[in-house]
Amino acid sequence: MNTYQSIRDALSHALVRDDTAVIFGEDVAFGGVFRCTMGLAEEFGRERVFNTPLSEQGIVGFGIGIAAMGHTSIAEIQFADYIYPAFDQIVNEAAKFRYRSGGQYHVGGLTIRTPTMSVGHGGLYHSQSPEGFFMGAAGVKVVIPRSPIQAKGLLLASIRDPNPVIFMEPKILYRSAVEQVPIDDFELPIGRADVLIAGSDLTLLTWGTPLYHCETALHMLASPPPQVSRHVPESLRGAKVELIDLRTILPWDVETVVESVNRTGRLVIVHEAGLTAGAGAEIAATVQKKCFLKLDAPVKRITGWDTPVPLQYEKFYIPDAIRILDGIVETLIY
């Protein structure tokens, strides 16, 4: 299965297991513009899988109402770039529903799925990574999967988590990544990072699409292609880099990250959103405090620039393998 199919599979499990579950959003009935809800309306009926009018504030507000009645609402925002009309509903409402009612009400049944990150030709409004904007919204969780298996397990866990979750799906992975996804109903833990490669010299932390650039960069570090080899000192090629997929951005797995950095003494964070106040800023500040005496180099952030995402310039905007390689080398020789 690729990612859009595994998400469809997860949604189908959610509908089967839970009669109160409904799925809705713009163009969801015909399968969604990324095909993640394909066939669900036919299979489960239009009462459970339906189109909404074109209004993101409406979609999230409606989803909050459903969840407040103890039902499961799975809302789709067509692109993460278009989540902002719902910002008020998410930050002021979904995030604060439980707190402001003294725990009497909550909207834990709400999950907001939305495609995120760049594809290389999306420009300003089809490339954004807005996860950082929600880091201050205590009360919601933010989850970003990296692959079909992860998407299925994390989505089912998000739907069943007792809190509202924004589930951001890296859209380039819908069709590109393929895995043997177990067909049964399973969950992966929210709030837990995943150590993909163990290492002792540097911690490389990321989530979503850039993970694949990180893997490429690590290959290049170990055996640099001839054109760039002069920039990779021989002595560093055997460096053991620990690669971590953060998976949950809020609340993030401070334990795993801090434990890793305390061992490696070096941290490089990669994300596509711009540098200033991106999720990396929060992580860097916390690591700096918790690992201060163990750090051998400043925490490095390799990110998009503090500009909108510009179409024709995207190759020089997105943190790609060469920038990550360079950042790893710089941090190792610091």
Add this chain to the structure above:
Amino acid sequence: MLRQGLAAVKSRACLPCRRWLASAASEKHGHLPSSQSPITSKLKFFKSVTEDGGQIPTYRVLDGVGKVIDGAEVPEIDQAFARKIYENMVLLPTLDTLLYNVQRQGKISFYMTAYGEEATIIGSAAALANDDEVLGQYREAGVLLWRGFGLDNIMAQCVGNEEDTSGKGRQMPVHFGSPKHHFLTISSPLATQIPQAAGVAYAISRSPRRGKNCAAVYFGEGAASEGDFHAGMLFASTIPSPTLFIARNNGFAISTPANEQYHGDGIAARGPGYGVWTVRVDGNDVLAVLGAVREARKRCIEEGRGVLVEAMTYRVGHHSTSDDSFAYRSRSEVEDKKRIDNPITRFRLFMESRGWWSSDEEEVLRARLKKDVLEAFKRAEGLPRNELKELFTDVYGGEEPWNIKEQREELAGLLKKYGDSWEPWKNELARFKRKGQDILQKTD
């Protein structure tokens, strides 16, 4: 006695008071103290804006074969103006076909056609003054063609070359903009332009252009579901702002049929709720669109408030090059629409009936437009992109903040190191004017 007295008062009273007195006389319970709402003892609900509860009618001038329908008046139009309208109506799909095809060949990243909506777009453009400010959604390139933006500018934006003044290659194709043509730059997030249009109109009403211009805002029936639509209508009506709302009701918002966007009578039914003049027009009848938008514009400017036009049309093409509409509508539905209600044919038949157009001219026109469009594309395709340094410009005006400067320098450092060895960058740099040298020099 009393009756006579009342009659005397009535005859001298101003118009609104007279209306009130008339109703007060017939409505024996009076009215609410704070408004003109008459008190009634009948419990009556309503959900229609027409008196008989039926649908809002659609204004039409030409029938399907270009004949003026009974009782319709042809808006003022001469041969030269009619030909200009017609030529632009034909240019639009000619341009669309080329750009759609070159997108399929991977030469541009994206495209959206306006097939089927030529009458709505060109007819409304023709009804506006060329210096009315236009805020479009994305399917209104025809307004720019009408205003003489030119094919070179269209192509420059779509290929994102160094001549792209719309956005320096930063935005996806069809995101045009030109202050010279009074056309604000297109933004992908839907409906954001609608309340902005009210602000544009308010500013116009406080400038030397007062009473001469309006702000015309285009949006789809899908976008009209956004909160921003309602905010825009509300602001343009409560804060007097000459805003002309042009809803393109083309039946679809990507896959979602229009009847899933509203339970009421389309977009037009919302106008009276905001107290604005409203009309529904056959959007495939260019003369009806011309006449309706002219009159709407007149009221808009005279009264200095919002006016709403709902143009009923049909999206013949796919939503965009990312869409295959046959996943949600049948080919035969589209073919039928194309055949039965083609806005270009309708107008051509009208022109021919007046002796304003001939089949020879048709042939010459089509050949010329095709050639113009192809040449413009070929030329644009051969030009390099803007300079790479434009990645970092225009974020702010005035002094460049430190973070932007630092990041530009960081990229320059990386390019120095890897620009001629890292293949993906090397190939990409070659496509920019000055091949990235500008960024290196700026830092030296």
